[in-house]
Amino acid sequence: MVEVNFGIVGLGRLGKIHAKNLAKNVPGSMLVAACSIVPEELEHAKNELGVEEVYATFDEMINSPSINAVAIVSPSGFHVEQITKAMKKGLHVFTEKPLGLNVAEIESVIKVINNHPNQIFMLGFMRRYDESYQYAKRLVDDGEIGELTVIRCYGIDPSKGMESFVEFAKNNDSGGLFADMSIHDIDLVRWFTNSEIKKVWALGKNAAYPELDKLGELETGAAMMELEDRTMALLVAGRNASYGYHVETELIGTKGSVRIANIPEKNLVTILNEKGSVRPLSQDFPERFKMAFINEMKEFVSCVNEKRQPEGNANDGLQATKVADACSESWEKNELVKIK
Ligand SMILES: NC(=O)c1ccc[n+]([C@@H]2O[C@H](COP(=O)([O-])OP(=O)(O)OC[C@H]3O[C@@H](n4cnc5c(N)ncnc54)[C@H](O)[C@@H]3O)[C@@H](O)[C@H]2O)c1
Numbered sequence: 001m002v003e004v005n006f007g008i009v010g011l012g013r014l015g016k017i018h019a020k021n022l023a024k025n026v027p028g029s030m031l032v033a034a035c036s037i038v039p040e041e042l043e044h045a046k047n048e049l050g051v052e053e054v055y056a057t058f059d060e061m062i063n064s065p066s067i068n069a070v071a072i073v074s075p076s077g078f079h080v081e082q083i084t085k086a087m088k089k090g091l092h093v094f095t096e097k098p099l100g101l102n103v104a105e106i107e108s109v110i111k112v113i114n115n116h117p118n119q120i121f122m123l124g125f126m127r128r129y130d131e132s133y134q135y136a137k138r139l140v141d142d143g144e145i146g147e148l149t150v151i152r153c154y155g156i157d158p159s160k161g162m163e164s165f166v167e168f169a170k171n172n173d174s175g176g177l178f179a180d181m182s183i184h185d186i187d188l189v190r191w192f193t194n195s196e197i198k199k200v201w202a203l204g205k206n207a208a209y210p211e212l213d214k215l216g217e218l219e220t221g222a223a224m225m226e227l228e229d230r231t232m233a234l235l236v237a238g239r240n241a242s243y244g245y246h247v248e249t250e251l252i253g254t255k256g257s258v259r260i261a262n263i264p265e266k267n268l269v270t271i272l273n274e275k276g277s278v279r280p281l282s283q284d285f286p287e288r289f290k291m292a293f294i295n296e297m298k299e300f301v302s303c304v305n306e307k308r309q310p311e312g313n314a315n316d317g318l319q320a321t322k323v324a325d326a327c328s329e330s331w332e333k334n335e336l337v338k339i340k
Pocket residue numbers: 009010011012013014015035036037038041056057058073074075076078096097098124126285
């Protein structure tokens with residue numbers, strides 16, 4: 001196996017997880033360089049992960065002859081620029097979602113990616129690498145539940161993140177609830193059906209945090225969708241799960257249903273106490289998708305070695321953003337939106 005020598009940009013909430021995985025948990029991967037604008041994060045990379053080269057700018061890092069791949073985990077507004085620069089330097093690229101902030105910039109970066117077909121490109125739709133979702137996908141593909149009629153998805157962040165989210169919303173950094181939260185569910189709907197979403201109708205309500213109205217942001221949203229093959233999808237997205245991190249998916253078919261995490265349980269433990277029979281719930285995305293983040297990087301390294309492109313490509317990023325934008329437009333205009 002050829003070793004993939006990574007430089008990572010962004011060592012925040014998710015960047016630290018990817019950095020640790022690339023340094024310690026992914027065979028065939030070496031984390032040789034890291035870039036952040038926060039000096040303490042670079043110290044962490046050096047001291048905790050043994051990263052030899054640290055940089056304050058992305059341009060300096062991609063000039064290093066020691067790396068042949070980058071992992072982009074910077075804020076979403078930097079993704080398109082950093083993908084473009086890394087591709088033009090001849091590097092393999094893993095990037096976090098979203099591919100970009102709007103359809104125009106995504107279309108321009110897709111041209112760059114397509115001009116470098118011998119370099120591996122992967123977009124981090126990590127749920128495709130979660131074992132439960134992969135199992136469910138095999139059941140659906142094997143026809144176990146017949147023809148799909150309805151997909152129901154919940155993607156609700158824990159309310160403990162609300163304070164930092166309100167700050168995030170003030171800077172208009174998230175792209176909105178549907179682009180930030182529903183994008184994974186939109187990708188799952190496309191993945192399970194192999195069909196495109198053609199129209200959406202979205203609604204929203206700010207009940208616990210009415211101040212979000214002034215910021216033009218949403219605490220809870222719901223979107224109803226119809227796909228080209230007439231499958232229906234119902235997506236609920238939110239920021240206010242008081243009990244933890246609620247990601248749940250149900251696929252209803254003509255011969256049966258499949259549910260993934262219909263109670264988002266942390267593990268197999270049951271506690272019996274004065275509240276009754278208590279099952280602890282998963283509390284955040286790093287906990288719920290710990291293995292998926294490792295599995296997707298293992299797949300990226302395999303793809304570099306086997307010279308093949310992974311699942312989770314640039315077109316998936318484009319289609320998911322188109323649908324998320326349509327949801328935002330539908331909510332803002334209070335009307336059904338058809339996707340071009
Ligand atoms: N797949 C998922 O489920 C998932 C979950 C969380 C975040 N994300 C995505 O990951 C990305 C990062 O999110 P986060 O929550 O870790 O963000 P964060 O704000 O916690 O961290 C951002 C990092 O980028 C660095 N940074 C900022 N500007 C920079 C610049 N100009 N050059 C170099 N480094 C810079 C910061 O120093 C920090 O290390 C976002 O695009 C987000 O959408 C994906």
